[in-house]
Amino acid sequence: MSALVEFRDVGVDYARRGGIVSAVQNVSLTLEENETFGLVGESGCGKTTLSMALMGLLPASARVTGQLMFRGEDLFAMSESEHRRLRGDEVSMVFQDPATSLDATFGIGYQVAETVRAHRQVSRRESKARALELLREVGIPAAESRYSDPPHRLSGGMRQRVVMAAALANDPSLLLADEPTTALDVTIQAQVLDLLAALQRKHGTTILLIAHDLGVVAQICDRVGVMYAGQLVEVAPVGELFAAPRHPYTRALLDALPSRGRRGRALRVIGGQVPDLSHPPAGCRFADRCPHRMDVCATVPPLATSGAERQIACWLDPATRATAGLAPLPDSPTPNPAVPVGDPS
Amino acid sequence: MNARLSYALRRLILTVPVLIATSIFVFLLIRLVPGDPVRSMLGIRATPENIATVRSQLGLDHPLPQQYWDWIRGVLHGDLGQDFISHEKITSLLKVSLPITLELTVLAMLLAVGVGVPVGVLVAARTGWARKLSGGFVIGAISIPDFWLGLMLVLLLTSVLNLLPPSGWVSFTEDPVQNIRYMILPVVTLATGQTAYILRTTRAAMLGTLSEPYIAFLRAKGLRERSIVGVHALRNASGPIITVTGIQFGVLLGGAIVIENLFALPGVGRLIVTAISERNYVVVQAGVLTVACLFIVVNLITDIIHGLLDPRVEEAVSA
Numbered sequence: 001m002s003a004l005v006e007f008r009d010v011g012v013d014y015a016r017r018g019g020i021v022s023a024v025q026n027v028s029l030t031l032e033e034n035e036t037f038g039l040v041g042e043s044g045c046g047k048t049t050l051s052m053a054l055m056g057l058l059p060a061s062a063r064v065t066g067q068l069m070f071r072g073e074d075l076f077a078m079s080e081s082e083h084r085r086l087r088g089d090e091v092s093m094v095f096q097d098p099a100t101s102l103d104a105t106f107g108i109g110y111q112v113a114e115t116v117r118a119h120r121q122v123s124r125r126e127s128k129a130r131a132l133e134l135l136r137e138v139g140i141p142a143a144e145s146r147y148s149d150p151p152h153r154l155s156g157g158m159r160q161r162v163v164m165a166a167a168l169a170n171d172p173s174l175l176l177a178d179e180p181t182t183a184l185d186v187t188i189q190a191q192v193l194d195l196l197a198a199l200q201r202k203h204g205t206t207i208l209l210i211a212h213d214l215g216v217v218a219q220i221c222d223r224v225g226v227m228y229a230g231q232l233v234e235v236a237p238v239g240e241l242f243a244a245p246r247h248p249y250t251r252a253l254l255d256a257l258p259s260r261g262r263r264g265r266a267l268r269v270i271g272g273q274v275p276d277l278s279h280p281p282a283g284c285r286f287a288d289r290c291p292h293r294m295d296v297c298a299t300v301p302p303l304a305t306s307g308a309e310r311q312i313a314c315w316l317d318p319a320t321r322a323t324a325g326l327a328p329l330p331d332s333p334t335p336n337p338a339v340p341v342g343d344p345s
Numbered sequence: 346m347n348a349r350l351s352y353a354l355r356r357l358i359l360t361v362p363v364l365i366a367t368s369i370f371v372f373l374l375i376r377l378v379p380g381d382p383v384r385s386m387l388g389i390r391a392t393p394e395n396i397a398t399v400r401s402q403l404g405l406d407h408p409l410p411q412q413y414w415d416w417i418r419g420v421l422h423g424d425l426g427q428d429f430i431s432h433e434k435i436t437s438l439l440k441v442s443l444p445i446t447l448e449l450t451v452l453a454m455l456l457a458v459g460v461g462v463p464v465g466v467l468v469a470a471r472t473g474w475a476r477k478l479s480g481g482f483v484i485g486a487i488s489i490p491d492f493w494l495g496l497m498l499v500l501l502l503t504s505v506l507n508l509l510p511p512s513g514w515v516s517f518t519e520d521p522v523q524n525i526r527y528m529i530l531p532v533v534t535l536a537t538g539q540t541a542y543i544l545r546t547t548r549a550a551m552l553g554t555l556s557e558p559y560i561a562f563l564r565a566k567g568l569r570e571r572s573i574v575g576v577h578a579l580r581n582a583s584g585p586i587i588t589v590t591g592i593q594f595g596v597l598l599g600g601a602i603v604i605e606n607l608f609a610l611p612g613v614g615r616l617i618v619t620a621i622s623e624r625n626y627v628v629v630q631a632g633v634l635t636v637a638c639l640f641i642v643v644n645l646i647t648d649i650i651h652g653l654l655d656p657r658v659e660e661a662v663s664a
Contacts, residue, residue: 057564088567095565100558105580105655115566150656166566
């Protein structure tokens with residue numbers, strides 16, 4: 001596997017009337033070719049900002065730092081027209097709500113075909129043929145007769161399939177899926193996820209799946225990144241993350257999931273609140289809510305690589321401490337990093 | 346049946362009750378105004394016998410329902426009646442005046458749409474001076490009364506610059522160039538306020554549309570900004586623009602009455618104003634009914650266009 005996307009110390013700030021909002025801070029992350037990477041975290045943690053940075057669709061008030069490499073080119077250094085040529089072609093995106101992603105005044109087929117025409121020199125007839133092929137591929141029944149139907153005649157799940165057809169029209173190498181199933185009901189959710197996974201296998205597309213639903217991530221992702229208040233706190237293969245979370249926030253997040261063993265008892269919650277990102281705390285942004293808070297937490301913990309595939313940013317963790325040149329804590333409350341690793345590779 | 350055709354048909358059938366109500370309203374309205382057409386025709390020295398004779402000649406001694414019935418039966422047969430005073434057939438009066446009013450209002454509307462929509466689209470996404478300039482124009486043009494604007498334009502372009510004739514009219518078939526020269530000032534006067542309304546509506550509708558999620562998805566598909574704004578956003582914003590244009594056409598017809606008098610254009614507006622002062626019932630009825638029909642037809646057209654551009658409208662009506 002080789003790297004398709006590389007976030008190098010990426011930061012995004014928004015200029016607001018009351019000052020500056022730090023939406024993303026020091027994110028370093030590599031997305032490999034052909035993988036499905038899940039990005040989880042609560043609303044406002046910077047997941048969507050990261051995907052918008054990849055698409056080059058950040059609002060005008062955004063200021064970026066660091067580098068965002070895509071196939072060796074820095075997206076932050078690209079002109080708008082270069083970036084536009086990439087969008088919908090090499091890098092594509094599926095939005096959260098299929099009810100509002102499509103233009104209600106145009107037929108669904110047209111909206112797929114225009115994506116083809118935006119990037120390829122093809123005739124209208126060729127683009128229509130390609131659109132029909134795509135609609136069939138994503139499982140729109142009777143695609144031919146539905147080609148001119150406006151979106152509101154389709155169900156939510158069918159609309160999301162149309163959105164996916166439009167996003168995949170030019171065979172992108174990277175597909176961003178921002179909560180693609182949140183607006184759908186559970187059975188449809190499963191169908192759409194299956195379709196996403198099937199398309200990924202068939203075309204070898206790298207998928208960056210943004211979700212707050214850990215179940216969705218567990219279902220189709222290879223690796224997961226956990227974000228909290230604009231910081232990337234942990235990256236791990238999906239099985240390891242669920243089996244042995246290492247960051248206190250990840251553990252609290254998994255603890256908050258309802259489980260059979262805790263049936264009848266109140267759900268666990270994480271005490272405190274997400275910090276105000278216009279005045280973010282210095283250092284680790286989870287520190288205020290963390291049961292293991294220490295003095296050193298006032299400094300930003302570096303995202304350290306631990307083992308082959310894990311990354312962690314927490315002063316409790318020996319890997320982070322080693323990166324910063326500190327000795328491991330004697331009575332480390334984290335589980336031993338030498339957890340049984342069920343790594344298939 | 347084809348959804349589009351059935352939508353247009355339904356919309357067409359809906360105009361029938363509106364037309365009936367309008368005709369009754371027009372008929373009653375002029376009769377509620379104090380004053381007697383026979384007295385104003387015969388002068389103050391007319392004897393009661395004379396008045397009674399003329400009243401019965403004109404059918405004004407019949408009860409109102411019968412008067413209405415006689416009138417509307419004629420209208421349905423294409424006979425709008427006879428001018429009480431000049432005894433000319435009203436259809437021939439309208440044959441002269443209606444084209445003038447149509448030319449005035451249609452040209453004014455084309456100018457208003459032709460300037461208001463593109464400028465509104467262009468300034469929608471802008472901030473800074475373009476937005477301030479257009480905002481200033483909108484407030485100014487809406488606030489300035491058209492009769493005053495007309496007078497000022499006449500002062501500037503005829504008295505000072507000596508470019509255009511101040512008032513009057515030449516038939517288009519007689520001398521097209523002169524006709525247009527006479528029309529420029531009234532059309533510009535009438536169009537200024539309309540341009541402002543249409544510009545403001547376009548800008549607001551485009552601003553709302555451009556922040557919709559499907560616009561973000563169009564950007565994500567890599568479409569050029571030109572086609573996102575010009576094809577998708579404009580089509581989605583067209584609903585309010587078309588609706589306002591249709592409604593403003595009514596305002597325009599009202600404005601035409603003032604403007605025709607100001608610039609001495611012998612249009613329907615001038616015909617109605619003269620007829621009202623003479624209590625010339627039949628002419629007022631015919632004139633107002635004509636203007637009302639024009640307004641209804643324009644709104645029918647705008648609704649049908651709106652339905653064609655947005656499939657949801659057709660289905661909401663057909664459902």
